[in-house]
Amino acid sequence: MCKSPLISQSIKQKIDDAKLITLVTHIRPDGDAVGSVIGFAETLRGNGKEVHIAFEETLPVRFRFLKEKEEKKQSAQKGIILTVDCADQGRLPKAFAEQHIDINIDHHATNTNFGELNYVNPKAAATAEIITDLLMEWEMPISPTAANALLMGIITDTIGFRTPNTTPHTLNTAAALIEKGASLTDMYQRSLSDMTWEASLLWGFALNKLQKEGKIIYTVITCEDRKKSGFTGRDDADLTNFLSSIQEAEISILFNQQNENLVKVSWRSRSNVNVANLASQFGGGGHPAAAGAEIKLSLQETQQKVLAVTKSYLLQYENQE
């Protein structure tokens, strides 16, 4: 962990001295990445700095509610590069993979400290929480737009303050952002609770096939379901999280068919059963409570194998208890 008042002052000095600041975050940016970039950029601009934002492509559509599309500009200035929410330089957009990174601000414990100055605080629930801390320490005025972006970063990374890394400081920081004009209700609705019509139809198809075998609850998303619902997202429309919220599911499994011979399997555990061990048996991996694997078999074969292995693993675990 690299974090001290000294470093935060060095970062401030570097920003003060820079003619141009280019803000970058990881590819496929999530809510915390986008919120951190927008909130930081807005605030620095409000303090008279020239700031460029370099998303992998553009501001992702689902976060456009934060502000209008960012103009791509060229500048005559030579500036500094500041990365946020990126643990590893290899996850930056290609143009930045080999460049000198001046400042690296992040909350991932796995951060490789690839910057000249590194401010990494793994105790923060979100990078947006760190950015807010820094801006307040530097006494920079935070506008309502910036406050909304930073609050969005915090609530998306904590799924609305419900992940275990949410601390009292996280809540106090969110409170401070609301004081500065952010709307918690609005950010919550736009970034977390809203569903699309297509995703809702997909939920209907998937939940209508819910199965329970002992302490294992599972269901299936077929290619047919995706087609009928019109759901084009690459992900599971948050169904994995829904399954793991069922009290009776010691283990929940989502079989997400990708094509005739490929199934993405996601395991979740509500107990001490380590599902990463299950995923690794199928060439996947993950955490004790959340793991996944991609299995190159038909849906039927995948289900048979995965259920058999999961059941015997659970039995083995129960006999050890």
Place this chain on the structure above:
Amino acid sequence: MCKSPLISQSIKQKIDDAKLITLVTHIRPDGDAVGSVIGFAETLRGNGKEVHIAFEETLPVRFRFLKEKEEKKQSAQKGIILTVDCADQGRLPKAFAEQHIDINIDHHATNTNFGELNYVNPKAAATAEIITDLLMEWEMPISPTAANALLMGIITDTIGFRTPNTTPHTLNTAAALIEKGASLTDMYQRSLSDMTWEASLLWGFALNKLQKEGKIIYTVITCEDRKKSGFTGRDDADLTNFLSSIQEAEISILFNQQNENLVKVSWRSRSNVNVANLASQFGGGGHPAAAGAEIKLSLQETQQKVLAVTKSYLLQYENQE
């Protein structure tokens, strides 16, 4: 609004002087009612007071995770009666409907100030937020059990901090309770995100029948669905909230069949369309964004009438815009 440092000190004095304190809340207690009672009782007991809790029946099963069942005791002491989270004396358990109420602590704007001392703060997101404020003002040590109960009260009444009455003070109060040993993740999971197997099956049946007509999205829970799923709850298993989270639903409607000739209808609005006006046409009522009615017709007739009225109301609204 009756709230001042003076009143909080008078309440403290009355509690200090009392030999026995009986804590009461409204019938059909929700999370805030239960959390306020348990959190307050635990703290007062920790400070050496004798406290009785008088729930309508017993501590509701779904809140038993907070503590073991409350023993019903008789006491020789004559004590004071303190109500929490109850806006109207008529909503107290029958035994208290006519009694002298010494202290009334609540956050409902409609509170009738039925107590001798009334501490009503409609700006608080939950009564548990007020109780926490008072306990901290009185410098009473709050145990982890009490902190969990109070935090549960806050997060259930704000649906995890997402209702518009959540203030910076609400978040700061929650942060203080975590500092005192409450677990936000645990309370969130147990009181908000957990689903039962039966409710999940009901979701599958209901979402598999999702319909969209223009800007109206609706679905149905039939008696058959309830029977097949085994869901015995009186409510809608939170399906109304799910429907209203669908972005495309300017108005969402849940038809919840009670028997052959009775359907509970719930409307939700995501725009400025006032659905209370719709509900009132069917003898119901509610708020502009959330309203309901009980309609004594078959499911089919109810759907036809409600959809026709809702569509024409929406058309009328759009023509006015």
